[in-house]
Amino acid sequence: MTNTPSFSVAGKTVLITGGSGGIGGAFAKAFLDHGASVIVADLVMPKGTIDQRIRYEILDVREDAGVEDLAGRVGTLDVVIHCAGRLVRWEEYRPEVFKEIIDIHLVGNLRLANAFRPHLKATKGCLINIGSMYSFFGAPQVPAYAAAKTAIVSLTKSLAISFAADGIRVNAIAPGWIKTEISRGGRENPEFNAKVVARIPGGEWAEPEDLAGTAIFLASAASSLINGVTIPVDGGYLAS
Numbered sequence: 001m002t003n004t005p006s007f008s009v010a011g012k013t014v015l016i017t018g019g020s021g022g023i024g025g026a027f028a029k030a031f032l033d034h035g036a037s038v039i040v041a042d043l044v045m046p047k048g049t050i051d052q053r054i055r056y057e058i059l060d061v062r063e064d065a066g067v068e069d070l071a072g073r074v075g076t077l078d079v080v081i082h083c084a085g086r087l088v089r090w091e092e093y094r095p096e097v098f099k100e101i102i103d104i105h106l107v108g109n110l111r112l113a114n115a116f117r118p119h120l121k122a123t124k125g126c127l128i129n130i131g132s133m134y135s136f137f138g139a140p141q142v143p144a145y146a147a148a149k150t151a152i153v154s155l156t157k158s159l160a161i162s163f164a165a166d167g168i169r170v171n172a173i174a175p176g177w178i179k180t181e182i183s184r185g186g187r188e189n190p191e192f193n194a195k196v197v198a199r200i201p202g203g204e205w206a207e208p209e210d211l212a213g214t215a216i217f218l219a220s221a222a223s224s225l226i227n228g229v230t231i232p233v234d235g236g237y238l239a240s
Contacts, residue, residue: 005222010035018084020046022180023208030212061108077119079219081128092144101144121166131174160228169227176234177205201236
């Protein structure tokens with residue numbers, strides 16, 4: 001008889017950057033609901049009621065010292081998820097803005113991977129990166145964001161190969177069209193929104209919570225043979 005695969009994340013400790021809202025917030029709640037301990041690292045504390053079950057840390061992923069400092073204060077860690085992100089429509093052609101977006105999404109991802117590699121090695125844990133539909137398509141309105149998200153696919157493969165020696169798995173999730181603050185501009189643009197909805201087989205944007213199951217799976221032992229891949233979670237958008 002073979003062992004039944006475990007989808008449990010109970011008892012694991014998860015660090016989520018950008019976890020104060022949107023996709024990161026949905027992930028934080030899902031991991032809590034499934035018995036994990038959660039550390040949220042973000043630029044600011046969340047608005048409204050603070051969930052007392054979560055440990056909140058202020059972090060700017062663009063700062064080497066800040067990332068290293070947090071790594072020094074975090075003990076046992078099983079999962080790192082880099083959800084922090086930003087885009088600036090039509091402004092990313094300016095080199096200084098382009099560099100900032102790349103720094104947040106791509107270089108920030110590498111900073112976290114390097115800083116928390118020892119933690120994940122100790123627990124044989126995993127790193128979950130966040131791509132995008134723009135990992136697969138060009139985006140004239142957000143060229144830096146698209147470039148960073150495309151590079152995340154390659155970085156995920158490279159880190160998976162490198163970190164495998166330490167027993168660390170590295171994968172990525174590429175969200176489809178999700179109702180978050182960062183996507184508000186697209187959703188409120190009638191022409192853009194119509195094109196997106198027409199291509200989604202289900203005909204509607206998804207909620208951040210719809211991504212959480214994939215994150216839970218990638219953090220669990222059930223995905224132990226999955227390494228170096230980017231999983232589109234898009235409601236069939238890429239298939240259309």
